[in-house]
Amino acid sequence: MKTNRRNFLKNTTLFTFGGMVLPQLSYSNMKKGSLPQKGLQLSFEPYNLQLKHVFTLANSSRSTTPVMLIKIKFEGFTGYGEASMPPYLGETQETAAKFLSRLNLKQFTDPFRLDEILEYVDNSATGNSAAKASVDIALHDLIGKILGQPWHKIWGFSAENSPATSFTIGIDTNEVVKQKVHEASDFSILKVKLGRKNDKEMIETIRSISDVALCVDVNQGWKDKQHALDMVFWLKDKGIEFVEQPMPKEMLDDIAWLTENSPLPIIADEALQRLSDIKATIGAYSGINIKLMKCTGMREAHKMINLARANQMKVMIGCMTETSCAVSAAAQLSPKADWADLDGNLLISNDPYSGMKVINGKITLNNLPGIGINNS
């Protein structure tokens, strides 16, 4: 890869930007014939993630997650991307293959024209947000590799500002919950999945063996606002930091009432997907959970952070069960987040990549260019 970058730098003019030498941000002015003019080459393959534990949410259980791994090649550089498609979100390897095979990325001969390329991708079909995210991630990886810089640096973020990441403890028997808490001893905050009849028992089981910081994700599991408020006060006494999606997203007025009366921040997750959904959450929630697979990728996620901040909302960066590819892409944004829930790669046993590491519970970004991954 270094050789490719040297060749690229040799073949293009350079200019200085903020003290850093960058290759020119457009291919249009390059000397004719210095590089062959070929468009972006997209390829993809389905892959099944094996989960270390059966994963139980308020409404479902599963032991695998289907993903699509993609590559975009351009002038000797390769950008990697991923679409993770947990079944409850409606995308499958088949829908992703259909969406990706219809894209004509060869028409684009300048990967830096992200606006134009991603607008084309977004407009080529509705939905397909994870498949769209896979293209966005691969393009960011490609561009970062051409520039020789990781995205957190291109955006101007300070890596040391990345928060601790939570590690998720699914709904389970007391013995399994205790075992999972022991396994998660490297983490400084745990996310506990609630929303069933044994909510208090789950928390009390963890508190019987650990005083680690906790947050909870109810996944819309509470249906009554007074019960939700009583639970939030009870959770505050147990040292919980915030509550994610306590009630069904449709119950917006009840959620706004809960947020107004809650001693803990109430974070939206299922209630929003993309930039345009933030408007409805303002005033009803204290913050938002941004996930690349829901919002179509890094470029839109960055815009969502800015919009949330402009409305004094808290920001959490989350993920699905994913390989280190998509998790490391999301981690590039983590220096701007209050909380991170980027443990998706740690929940699987067959990660084909290595990238962002969790060290002493904290997201630790590396200096690898692009999204910061290697094929392991």
Ligand code: MG
């Ligand atoms: Mg959630």
